Amino acid sequence: MAIENMMNWKIISGGMGVGVSSPRLANVVSKMGGLGTLSGVAADRWLARMLQHGDPDGKIRAALSHFPFRETAKRIIDTFFVDGGLAENQAYKVLPVFTFKTPKILIDLTVCANFVLVMLAKEACASPVNINYLEKIQLPHVYSFAGAMLAGVDYITMGAGIPIQVPGILDSLAEGKPACYRINVDGRTEPAVQKFDLAEHFKEEIPKLKRPGFFPIISSNLLADLFMTKSSGSIEGFIVELPTAGGHNAAPRGKFPLNENGEPVYGPKDVIDFEKIAKHNKPFWIGGSYASPSHIKYAQSLGANGVQVGTIFALSEESGILKVYKDQIRKLAFNNQLIVKTDLLASPTGFPFKVIQLPGTLSEAAVYDARTRICNQGFLTTPYERPDGIIGFRCASERFDQFVRKGGKIEETAERRCLCNGLIAGSEMTNPGEPPILTLGDDTSFLKHLMKHEDDTYTAADAMNYLLSEETPA
Numbered sequence: 001m002a003i004e005n006m007m008n009w010k011i012i013s014g015g016m017g018v019g020v021s022s023p024r025l026a027n028v029v030s031k032m033g034g035l036g037t038l039s040g041v042a043a044d045r046w047l048a049r050m051l052q053h054g055d056p057d058g059k060i061r062a063a064l065s066h067f068p069f070r071e072t073a074k075r076i077i078d079t080f081f082v083d084g085g086l087a088e089n090q091a092y093k094v095l096p097v098f099t100f101k102t103p104k105i106l107i108d109l110t111v112c113a114n115f116v117l118v119m120l121a122k123e124a125c126a127s128p129v130n131i132n133y134l135e136k137i138q139l140p141h142v143y144s145f146a147g148a149m150l151a152g153v154d155y156i157t158m159g160a161g162i163p164i165q166v167p168g169i170l171d172s173l174a175e176g177k178p179a180c181y182r183i184n185v186d187g188r189t190e191p192a193v194q195k196f197d198l199a200e201h202f203k204e205e206i207p208k209l210k211r212p213g214f215f216p217i218i219s220s221n222l223l224a225d226l227f228m229t230k231s232s233g234s235i236e237g238f239i240v241e242l243p244t245a246g247g248h249n250a251a252p253r254g255k256f257p258l259n260e261n262g263e264p265v266y267g268p269k270d271v272i273d274f275e276k277i278a279k280h281n282k283p284f285w286i287g288g289s290y291a292s293p294s295h296i297k298y299a300q301s302l303g304a305n306g307v308q309v310g311t312i313f314a315l316s317e318e319s320g321i322l323k324v325y326k327d328q329i330r331k332l333a334f335n336n337q338l339i340v341k342t343d344l345l346a347s348p349t350g351f352p353f354k355v356i357q358l359p360g361t362l363s364e365a366a367v368y369d370a371r372t373r374i375c376n377q378g379f380l381t382t383p384y385e386r387p388d389g390i391i392g393f394r395c396a397s398e399r400f401d402q403f404v405r406k407g408g409k410i411e412e413t414a415e416r417r418c419l420c421n422g423l424i425a426g427s428e429m430t431n432p433g434e435p436p437i438l439t440l441g442d443d444t445s446f447l448k449h450l451m452k453h454e455d456d457t458y459t460a461a462d463a464m465n466y467l468l469s470e471e472t473p474a
Contacts, residue, residue, distance in 0.1 A: 007213075007237060007283045007305060010296050011467055013037045014287065014310025015132020015157055016247065017439060018420075019046050019320035019427040023120030025313055028460040030127040033468070035155065038117045038131040039320075040144050042379055042424065044106060045095065047113035049429045051077065052092055054085030063119040064112060068150060069202045072108050079105070091432070097378030098139035100183075100192060100391055107143050107201065114147030128154035130215075134248070135161025136349050137379045142169070142179040142196035149173055149209040157239055159217030160248045160351060167214050168232025173198070174211035187385035187407075215239050217287075219250035221276040228280050235282065239308050240272060242288030246310050246441035248351040249342060263342040264352055278303030289443035293469055309467070311441040312450075316460040320428045325438055329356060331454045333444035340440050345415035348380050348396040353419070354439045361426075362417045362437040371435055373399045377420035 011034035015021050018041050026036030047060070055061055061081070067073040080093065096103050114131070121129045131148050133141060135158050145156070149170075158166060169179050176199070182191040199206045213236035216227055227235055243249045243266050253269040277284055286299045287308035299307050313319060315330050332338040339357040346362075347353035357363045362371070375381065375398035384407060386392045394406040397416040404410050422437030424430070449466050450458040 007035075009033065009035045009285075010300075010306035011035070011464065012130065012157075012239070012285050012306070012308040013313045014246070014308055015039050015041075015130070016310050016314050016319070017321075017427065018042045018423040019429055020314055021132065021310075022318060022320040022428075023117055023123075025316065025318040025320075025460050026121040026129055027123060027125050028318055029313070029464060030121070030129055031125050032461060032464040033127070034464060035128060035130050036121060036125075037157065038121055038129065040114055040117065040131045040133045040148065041137060042377070042420070042429075043113035043117055043144060043147075044109040044140070045377070045424060046429055047076070047109060047116055048080045048095060049092055051080040052082045052086050054082055056085070059120060059123070060116055063116040066119060067112060067115055068207055069204055072202065073112060076109060076112050080109075097376070097381075097393075099393065100139075100194065100383075102139070102143075107196075110140050110143040111147035111150070114144045114153075115151045118148050118151035118153045122152070130155040130157055132157045132159075134159065135163040135166075136248075136351075138181060138183045139194060140379075141166075142181045142194055145170060145179065146173055146196060146198050146209075149212060150207070152210055153212050154210075155213045155215060155236070157215045157217055159239070159241065160349065162223065162226065163216055164227060164231045166216075166232070167234055170211050170214060171233045174209050176206055176209070183383060185383045185385055185391055192383065192391060213237070217241055219243070219272070220253075220270075221273045224277045224280055224282075224284075228282075237283040237285070237305075238277060240274070240277060240284055240286050240304070241308070242272070242286070243270065243342070243352075244442040245288035246314070246340075246354045246439045248347060248349065248353050251344075251352055258344075261341060262344070264344060274302040274304070289441060291443065291446045291463075291467065292449075293467060296467065311444060312446050312463045312467070313460055314440060315444070315447070315458075316463050317457055318460045321438070322426060322428060322430065322436075325358070325361075325426055325436065327455075327457075328358060329438070329440070330447065330451065330457065332358075334447050334451055334454045334456075338440075338444060340442055343415075346417045346437070347419055348382075348416045354441065355417075356438040356440055358438060360435065362422050362435050367435050368415075368417065371418075373397065373418070374421075375399075375402075375418070377418075377424070379420045 013029045021039040029036035064073040178197040181194045217239040290307040291309040291312040381393040381395045397418040421434040425434040426436030
């Protein structure tokens, strides 16, 4: 049976933020008949910090015990595990950033982290599991894919760019060949290449890897056409995201007006022709304000298999958003007071980014102005060619003088938020001293079906039961 004919999920959970789409969340969604999704972004930071938190239930160390390269797993535990967790005033170990000369410890940590995420999501779960990455964060991908595949990940989704090279890379890894990822470099016509040979790196026999299915995240039927004609290997379906989805959004096509809040206005050119997507005979799921039983039925009437939903799971108990922020967001949203702005400038990527307007976070001008600009995580940096031919890295969210010295334009730094530090700060990884930034999709109307009062809460299972139910009036 063709793999796409087996994909009968009505619900795929979104790959949200840094650590928001947690293993426990993905596990619940998959066990209940959906496709549970992990966030693979900054997985190395997640693993290092969870071990430094003391791994209280022992599950991370248990997962690492299954890592096929035992000496590497032992070295990761010996380096990062803190029995009982760090004291309140203790700092996390400083990790290097990704470059074209990434240190071995960071490669090992990334492979292990993606392995652990998938292993935890698959715990006592016979159903498939998905992991999500951003095309914009290119440097870790070859290591991330390998780690997830070592754990038997079933599917990979990717957006924030056009990842047509990914299917061929997955083929190479499954065939035991080196993985080569082409990296865009400002100032060069030809990309640089990040190469990873799993066998050469670990100096051991490599287990046979299963090739996961691949779903690119697209925002138009034109992109579906592109993947069907230009992709480096097979794709198994599409996630079609509307501009009301959380996180990064595709910008409107062509010139576009702004509304009274400075948000982009999407017009007729941005309307997706779902009939044209359906003609490719690939399963697809629609994301962006579709978190209700009636929207699932509507998506299916458009030819979709179902929906991808994120916000409803981001606010559940199992998500990786820190409880203190989750409680505030749920309360505001329950009372129809939550504001989510599509910010054209917040992300250094240049993509529009959904920002929750929440006191004490980077959504506030005073908090943004008071923060010392620093780029020490490096995930959203842009490679560029220096005058001496060496590849450097710059980010519009770093210090103004540094960015300009690296050839950037000062106007590109205006209002740019540090998403790396900010998203980590809003998650269970925490980031002492850093103000958070939080993101959601536009629609939170589902809360009236899941919460009895403003201080109530709900689980991912509650969300799944609601989505799969026959909707009743609030």
